[in-house]
Amino acid sequence: MIVSPSHETLNKLIRHQLHNLFILTDPEDEILTRSLTTTLAKTERCFRQSTNKYYRKDEEIFFSIYHSGQYCIFLYLLSRQVFLDNPKHRELADKIYYLNKTLNGLDLYYEISMPEAFHLDHPVGSVMGRATYGNNFTFAQLCTVGNNKGFFPEIGENVQMFSGAKILGRCKIGDNVVVSANTYIKDTDIPANSLVFGSSPNLVIKPKNSRP
Template identity: 80%
Template sequence: MIISPSVEILNKLIRHQIHNLFLLETVEEAVLARSLPEALYKTEKCFGQSKNKYYKKDGEVFFSIYHSGQYCVFLYFLARQVFLESPECRNLADKVYFLNKTLNGLDLYYEIEMPEVFHLDHPVGSVMGRASYGNNFTFSQLCTVGNNKGVFPKIGENVQMLSGSKILGQCVIGDNVIVSANTYIKDTDVPANSLVFGSSPNLVIKQRMS
């Protein structure tokens, strides 16, 4: 993977941002260094499946640390890696999570298991809750995935949430579903290969044409 401008600058940038916002302890610097390679590996695997032209350069996976969407995904993987690999440094995982939230306006907690490949486009104002997410999940700005009475949705593969859409509660969203802009799904199942719009309980569900 091509990292622009460099891994060294990325290292310095993370440390500088965390230290200026929250303070970075000496022991946390070592944990960051240990977690970074695996976070970059997962980032490369995720970006490698993107069809966005900005994620490839000269036939290789490309990661610009000054591309907010790319940096957003990377920070999620970094926070989660710190959490999984060094649970004793949970404060550091929190700092990376809050850094992501501060910079990108996205609430994506490190305890949430996103799929290996997921995509986002201008995710400002989005909140991703503790749902089950299938591979190639995509979301945009002002999207919400959350619970109703403690129950979270199950989301299949290749699901796209367009801007302002919401999926809440006891929902099973099938594979290859497009959730239209400003759609509100609550405690409702949506079959695979569908286009859905409107608001529960009066959703309109149409078969997608292949």
């Protein structure tokens, strides 16, 4: 994977940002070093499944640390890797999570298990809560996934959430579902290969190949 402008700049940048916002201790710096290699490998696997033209350069996987969406995904993966490597010492994972929230306006906690490949576009104002997420999950700005009365969604593969969409509670979202902008799904199952819009309990569900 190409890291632009360089791996060295990435190492300096993440440490500079964390130290300026929260103060990075020497032990945390060592933890960061140990977790970075694994995180970059996971970042490459995630980006490899993206069809976005900005994730390729000269037929290689491309990670620009100044592409906010790419850096956003990297920071989530880093915070989660630090947590997985050091579950009893959460402060550094908290700092990276908070840094991501500060830079990108996204609430994606490191305890949330995202799939190997997930994608986002302008994620400002989105909250990805506890749920089961299938591979190639995609979301945009102002999206919410979360619980209702202690129940959490189960989201299949290749599900897309457009701007302002919400999935809450006891929901099973099938594979290849498109959740249209401003759709509100609560405690409702959505069959695979569907386009859904409107608000529960009055959702409109159509096969993806049909026209409104």
